Structures are given as structure tokens and as C-alpha cells.
Amino acid sequence: MTMTEQVLAVARAAKGFMPEDEGLALHEAGLDGGRVGPLLEIGSYCGKSAVYLGSAAREAGTVLFTIDHHHGSEENQAGWEHHDTEVVDPRTGRMDTLPFFRRTIEDAGLESAVVAIVGDSPTVGAVWRTPVGFLFIDGGHAEDVAMADYEIWSRHVLANGVLAIHDVFEDPADGGQAPFRVWQRAVAEGFTPISTTGSLRTLRR
Ligand code: SAH
Numbered sequence: 001m002t003m004t005e006q007v008l009a010v011a012r013a014a015k016g017f018m019p020e021d022e023g024l025a026l027h028e029a030g031l032d033g034g035r036v037g038p039l040l041e042i043g044s045y046c047g048k049s050a051v052y053l054g055s056a057a058r059e060a061g062t063v064l065f066t067i068d069h070h071h072g073s074e075e076n077q078a079g080w081e082h083h084d085t086e087v088v089d090p091r092t093g094r095m096d097t098l099p100f101f102r103r104t105i106e107d108a109g110l111e112s113a114v115v116a117i118v119g120d121s122p123t124v125g126a127v128w129r130t131p132v133g134f135l136f137i138d139g140g141h142a143e144d145v146a147m148a149d150y151e152i153w154s155r156h157v158l159a160n161g162v163l164a165i166h167d168v169f170e171d172p173a174d175g176g177q178a179p180f181r182v183w184q185r186a187v188a189e190g191f192t193p194i195s196t197t198g199s200l201r202t203l204r205r
């Protein structure tokens with residue numbers, strides 16, 4: 001089974017930063033890792049990537065946990081490249097992507113397979129004890145934030161599990177270097193590269 005046209009249409013319509021070819025590769029990687037254990041995503045935003053991963057989790061008979069404080073990364077704030085004024089809560093003037101996320105997952109019919117954890121990644125990570133079959137790192141892209149996510153979460157990936165990293169650009173002219181450094185570190189620490197699709201890289205433990 002692959003993703004239905006209906007579910008794909010929801011992914012396409014959702015706000016986010018996941019081109020369809022990368023989303024489909026993410027779905028495949030999620031199916032692969034889902035055979036080993038549950039899926040975990042760092043960086044839910046408005047749920048676009050969670051649709052690709054949540055449908056993989058459902059197909060694999062497991063669930064996707066997806067963590068985000070929903071107030072945006074540094075690079076999503078006003079004045080930065082990836083800012084969207086529609087996701088600002090007029091009451092507080094802060095970003096709040098949670099309502100968008102909920103609608104996306106509801107529209108995709110994935111509420112039974114996708115569990116949102118609303119909080120700061122290192123705060124959740126400090127008490128997390130559950131091994132996972134698949135980890136997707138797509139949270140904050142500042143060097144310290146991305147590297148902290150790798151340190152906190154990669155230790156929970158089971159043997160034969162899959163690690164996916166988004167926005168990996170080898171050439172600084174194409175984008176920020178933090179995700180590429182995370183990828184290099186994962187390789188140095190024994191993860192084996194499996195695939196590259198656009199800026200999405202997958203590795204196996
Ligand atoms: N995966 C999404 C895009 C994620 S954008 C997609 O493909 O559509 C990055 C997200 O990481 C933002 O929503 C931001 O709020 C979140 N984020 C950044 N730093 C975080 C932290 N320390 N804890 C939790 N979430 C964080």
C-alpha cells in the first residue's frame with residue numbers, strides 16, 4: 001500500500017517545508033524504520049511531513065510521535081527567510097502552528113496514528129525512555145540546536161532503525177551547514193548512509 005491521493009492532497013495543501021519527492025522518500029524511510037519500532041519526528045510545524053510519516057506509521061502498525069513547541073524556530077520568526085505571517089497568533093504576536101497542525105492531521109484522517117507532543121525538544125528528551133525504529137531530525141536549524149537534537153534523540157534509535165535528517169546541504173551556497181554537520185557526525189558515529197533525495201538523507205543504525 002502507498003499513500004492515497006486523498007492523503008497526498010492533504011500533504012500538498014499543508015503549509016511546510018517538504019517537497020513531494022522528499023516527502024515520498026520520507027514515507028518510504030518511515031515504513032522501513034516502522035518495522036523496527038515507533039516513529040519520532042523533531043519539528044512538526046503545520047504537519048506536512050507528519051502526514052507522510054503518519055501514514056507510514058499506520059501502514060507499519062505503529063505510531064508517530066512528533067515534537068514541537070509550535071512557536072517556531074529562529075529562522076521562522078518575523079524578518080527571517082521562512083516567516084509566514086498567517087501563523088502568528090494575534091493575541092500574543094507569537095507564532096502558533098499548533099492549530100494548523102491539528103487541522104492537517106485531522107484532514108488526513110491520521111489522528112489515531114499521530115501523537116503530538118507540545119514542548120521543547122531538550123525538555124522532552126530529558127525524560128524520554130522509549131526506543132524508536134525511526135527518527136526524523138527537522139527542528140531548529142541553528143548549529144547548537146540541531147546538534148543538541150542529534151545528541152538527545154539519536155541514542156534512542158534501535159539497531160536496524162532509520163535516522164533521517166532534513167535540509168542537508170553539502171555546499172554552503174545552497175543552505176545552512178548545521179544539518180550537514182549532524183549527518184557527518186552520524187556517519188562518524190556508525191550510522192550507514194542509505195539514501196539522498198533532495199536535501200533529505202537517510203541512514204541506518
Ligand atoms: N517538519 C516540518 C517543518 C519543521 S520546521 C515540515 O516538513 O513541514 C521546524 C520546527 O521546529 C518549527 O515548527 C519549530 O517550532 C520547531 N522547533 C525549533 N526548535 C525547537 C525546540 N527546541 N523544541 C521543539 N520544537 C522546536
Ligand code: MG
Nearest residue numbers: 017138166167
Ligand atoms: Mg526541513
